[in-house]
Amino acid sequence: MQINQPSYSEADLETTLVSREEIRTRVAGLGVELSEHYLGKDVTIVSILSGALIFTADLIRSCDFPTRLDCLRAESYGNATAAQTPPRITNPLKTDIKDHHVLVVDDILDSGNTLKAIIAHLEKLSPASLKTCVLLDKPARHEKDFSADFCGFSIPDQFVVGYGLDFAERYRSLPCIGVLRKELQDAATHT
Ligand code: 5GP
Numbered sequence: 001m002q003i004n005q006p007s008y009s010e011a012d013l014e015t016t017l018v019s020r021e022e023i024r025t026r027v028a029g030l031g032v033e034l035s036e037h038y039l040g041k042d043v044t045i046v047s048i049l050s051g052a053l054i055f056t057a058d059l060i061r062s063c064d065f066p067t068r069l070d071c072l073r074a075e076s077y078g079n080a081t082a083a084q085t086p087p088r089i090t091n092p093l094k095t096d097i098k099d100h101h102v103l104v105v106d107d108i109l110d111s112g113n114t115l116k117a118i119i120a121h122l123e124k125l126s127p128a129s130l131k132t133c134v135l136l137d138k139p140a141r142h143e144k145d146f147s148a149d150f151c152g153f154s155i156p157d158q159f160v161v162g163y164g165l166d167f168a169e170r171y172r173s174l175p176c177i178g179v180l181r182k183e184l185q186d187a188a189t190h191t
């Protein structure tokens with residue numbers, strides 16, 4: 001296989017930052033934290049597509065409280081490794097969240113622009129409470145005065161894929177989280 005030919009598998013990773021086992025343990029831990037926080041409450045989970053899909057599927061099964069599940073799509077990345085446009089919310093919620101406890105679940109807090117726009121959007125719908133849970137946080141990249149209420153892992157300022165996170169819609173099904181080999185990022189960005 002040529003060096004620039006991607007296999008869309010773990011073989012394309014330069015480094016693994018978070019292993020499958022570490023993810024499993026931490027998601028279970030987040031489930032415990034959330035279950036303590038939401039004890040006795042019914043919670044509407046708003047998963048941010050597509051990146052948070054796999055995290056959300058595991059997280060809600062670690063939560064010991066009743067949930068409703070809804071999704072929002074926010075787009076800014078296109079097929080690149082840096083935001084192309086300001087975040088746009090491109091589908092409405094199906095559920096009525098007025099007076100409901102809402103937990104927004106996203107894959108990663110990077111600049112903070114996406115979650116901030118989503119929170120501003122949802123606040124207008126008058127939920128009883130509004131919290132955020134992210135799998136990954138890149139503190140070095142925050143542009144906004146914003147942090148998540150619940151967080152899985154803090155990671156360095158590197159573009160990561162796996163466990164729901166993509167590069168041009170690839171790699172979402174990797175069981176771990178890692179950094180793509182540089183030549184694969186460059187090759188895809190320039191085609
Ligand atoms: P923000 O608006 O906070 O800068 O970016 C948030 C969104 O950008 C995330 O929900 C995610 O979709 C995307 N993003 C940010 N950093 C990464 C990264 O390292 N890898 C991938 N695959 N997506 C990222």
Ligand code: MG
Nearest residue numbers: 048049051107
């Ligand atoms: Mg996202």
